[in-house]
Amino acid sequence: MFIQPWDAALDEAEWQTWIAEGHDFGLLSVNGLPGQAPFAVPTHFAGDPGDPGHLLIHLARPNPVWQAIEHDPNVLFTVFGDYAFIPGTWRAKPDTPPTDGVPTSYYTAVQFTCRAHIVDDPEAKAELLRRQLAHFQPAGDHAPVAVDQPPYGRMLPGIRGLRLEVTAVRAKFTYDDHKPVDHRTAVADHLAERGRPLDVPTARQQRRRLDRIGPWKP
Numbered sequence: 001m002f003i004q005p006w007d008a009a010l011d012e013a014e015w016q017t018w019i020a021e022g023h024d025f026g027l028l029s030v031n032g033l034p035g036q037a038p039f040a041v042p043t044h045f046a047g048d049p050g051d052p053g054h055l056l057i058h059l060a061r062p063n064p065v066w067q068a069i070e071h072d073p074n075v076l077f078t079v080f081g082d083y084a085f086i087p088g089t090w091r092a093k094p095d096t097p098p099t100d101g102v103p104t105s106y107y108t109a110v111q112f113t114c115r116a117h118i119v120d121d122p123e124a125k126a127e128l129l130r131r132q133l134a135h136f137q138p139a140g141d142h143a144p145v146a147v148d149q150p151p152y153g154r155m156l157p158g159i160r161g162l163r164l165e166v167t168a169v170r171a172k173f174t175y176d177d178h179k180p181v182d183h184r185t186a187v188a189d190h191l192a193e194r195g196r197p198l199d200v201p202t203a204r205q206q207r208r209r210l211d212r213i214g215p216w217k218p
Contacts, residue, residue, distance in 0.1 A: 001111055001170055006178040006216055015110050015171035019079065026079035028057065030065050031072045039065045046135035055112060055164040056128050066160060073116040077164055083107035084202040090190050106175050106202050113168040119161030122147045128161040175206040178216045
């Protein structure tokens with residue numbers, strides 16, 4: 001992922017806050033076996049409050065990704081969101097025709113470089129599920145996750161867990177932060193007016209960055 005200086009996260013708290021706001025679905029990318037293409041698996045994930053620096057995932061045992069992970073446990077996990085297509089007419093310079101503007105994409109992306117650890121022990125898998133459910137269903141409105149109790153006990157053999165040990169994080173917030181303040185404000189207004197499904201959160205990210213950065217200073 002290429003990151004221009006003006007697209008970089010302002011600090012670790014920026015991407016950590018963004019993830020914590022509910023961005024908990026991403027793409028697990030695994031190196032393929034020799035001669036094969038990489039594997040890419042979309043999945044929910046949760047952080048591990050008891051062991052910071054790890055992401056928790058589980059996948060079906062028949063998933064073909066396991067052989068590749070066993071061969072090479074170095075993986076990438078990507079989370080992205082708050083994205084929108086920005087038409088060229090919104091980006092034209094004031095002294096040029098609107099049709100001369102060049103379109104772009106706005107988005108946030110966080111990439112975790114990780115070393116994958118497979119979890120096969122039944123009790124360890126049950127604990128991984130408990131921690132995931134604590135994130136996704138914090139009210140606790142689910143049956144106990146126990147090796148010897150239904151419904152989860154009989155389902156545990158059908159899954160394998162993954163603990164992704166995070167070794168590096170790269171975050172990108174690309175919202176035209178190198179453009180003049182008036183331009184960024186106008187684009188945010190256009191997004192709010194257009195109102196497609198992700199336009200409002202994209203405009204919110206742009207305005208938030210604008211408030212923090214102000215005029216871009218190389």
